[in-house]
Amino acid sequence: MDWDKKTELCRLANNAEDLKGRTDFLTFVVANMDEFDEQAWDMFYTGVDLLPYYIDENLELHKQIYDKSKDLKTDSFRTAIRMGYYENLIKEKE
Numbered sequence: 001m002d003w004d005k006k007t008e009l010c011r012l013a014n015n016a017e018d019l020k021g022r023t024d025f026l027t028f029v030v031a032n033m034d035e036f037d038e039q040a041w042d043m044f045y046t047g048v049d050l051l052p053y054y055i056d057e058n059l060e061l062h063k064q065i066y067d068k069s070k071d072l073k074t075d076s077f078r079t080a081i082r083m084g085y086y087e088n089l090i091k092e093k094e
Helices: 003-014 019-035 038-047 052-057 059-069 077-092
Strands: none
Touching: 003 019, 003 038, 019 038, 019 052, 019 059, 038 059, 038 077, 052 059, 052 077, 059 077
């Protein structure tokens, strides 16, 4: 993923303060996740809101993201914790 798209990913994550902002962020992730490298995935997991009611409001987008990212590995302890919690939030909804 190039820097312009990573910059946009950060901008959208930073503006995800309401339903429209969170939906825009997740829609961008789904549209571009085939290009994600480890850094982009780390940026996603850092920026995504991990509150159950935020997961619920865009559950279908989250399921698409989870399906793509569930086999990822990371060297970052912080990101690994967030990935695990994200996985639990999605699996609770299945």
